[in-house]
Each structure stands twice: as C-alpha cells, then as structure tokens.
Amino acid sequence: MSLWQWFQSGGFVMYPLMGFSLLAWGVVFEKLWSFRKVKAELPLFQAKALECFVRHETQRLTALCQSMPRLPTSRLLRVALERLESKDVKLRGKWMAAVDRERREVAVDVRSGLWILGTIASASPFVGLFGTVVGILKAFQEMAAAGKGGFATVASGISESLVATAAGIVVAVIASIAYNTFLTYSSRLLLQVRTLSEELLENLGDS
Numbered sequence: 001m002s003l004w005q006w007f008q009s010g011g012f013v014m015y016p017l018m019g020f021s022l023l024a025w026g027v028v029f030e031k032l033w034s035f036r037k038v039k040a041e042l043p044l045f046q047a048k049a050l051e052c053f054v055r056h057e058t059q060r061l062t063a064l065c066q067s068m069p070r071l072p073t074s075r076l077l078r079v080a081l082e083r084l085e086s087k088d089v090k091l092r093g094k095w096m097a098a099v100d101r102e103r104r105e106v107a108v109d110v111r112s113g114l115w116i117l118g119t120i121a122s123a124s125p126f127v128g129l130f131g132t133v134v135g136i137l138k139a140f141q142e143m144a145a146a147g148k149g150g151f152a153t154v155a156s157g158i159s160e161s162l163v164a165t166a167a168g169i170v171v172a173v174i175a176s177i178a179y180n181t182f183l184t185y186s187s188r189l190l191l192q193v194r195t196l197s198e199e200l201l202e203n204l205g206d207s
Contacts, residue, residue: 011134014131016127027116041068042196045068045071045073046196050200062078065078066078073193076201079095080096096201110193111183121172127168131167
C-alpha cells in the first residue's frame, strides 16, 4: 500500500489532520529559524552596545539599536534611549516603566505561535477519535447492508477508524513535543534577555 492509499484509507478526517501537521511543522521551522537568529545576534549586539557605552557614543548606540530592530535587547534599549532623549521631563522620569512594558511585549513575541502548537496537540487526538467513530459507524452500516457479520464485512470501516486514530496521535505527539521544547527554550531565552538588558540599562543609568 502506497502512502497516498494509506492516507485515503483514513477517511475525510485525514485532511484536517494533514492541515494540522503542515501548520505545526510551519511553526516549528519558523521558531527554529527565529531562535537561532536571536541566539547568534544577542552576544554580538551586547558586545557592540557595551563598547558604545565605554566610548560614550550615544549616536552610534542608537544606530546600533535601529540596525537590529527585532532583537529583544535592542528593543528594550531603544525604548530607554528614546525616553531619556525626550524633551518631556515626565517621559524621561518614567523610562523604566516604558522598558517594563516593552519587556512584556517582547515575552509575548518570543512565545508567539506556541499557542498554535498547543492547540494542535490538544485537538488532533479528538479529530482522530472522530474519525474512529465515523469508521466504526461505517462498519456497522456495511454489516447492516450486507445482512451478515464477519471481519470481511467490517474490515474497511475498522481500517479507516484505526488509521484516523493513529494519524491523530502522531500529529498530537509531534506538536506536543515541539510545544514543550519551545516553551522551555523561550523561558531560558527570556531569562538571558532580561540579564543582558539589565546589564545594558545599568550602564545607561550610570551614563
């Protein structure tokens, strides 16, 4: 039996499960790429920013933040610089509050897309279970139409239900593993971002 024949044998629920699978893998590859990029850029930005503080090059520091607008530490430092350079005294006095708000937004962005993996991990088994119910109903309908029992009569419906169940479990397991892996990594990344940003903000407060 070819892969396509196996797919078709699972019934119509295989199509939403295939959609769930493609969506999950899309999120996985997007998070792998974004996390890898952030991991590579964080130490580079940190070194350049600290060099700017040592040399008291505020304009170069601002340009550095603008060159990496999506990097978490860059976003936090840029907000602080914008507030401290403001002509409004009230805005300058509340620059730490602005940084805290931006830090919360950074946390949301870092974990963006994880809810999709969590939803797929929770929903896929139920979709597969629905396929199981449909397959069993089909088996009983075939038995009623044939007017007799036996494995040969119900084999098609039972096969459909088992394939749907297996597919739902596989999709759910992959999404669940990816969700927990990225959730753990994002927590570690946010802790690293907080440590690095506090080091930069301390230098900013002393300058």
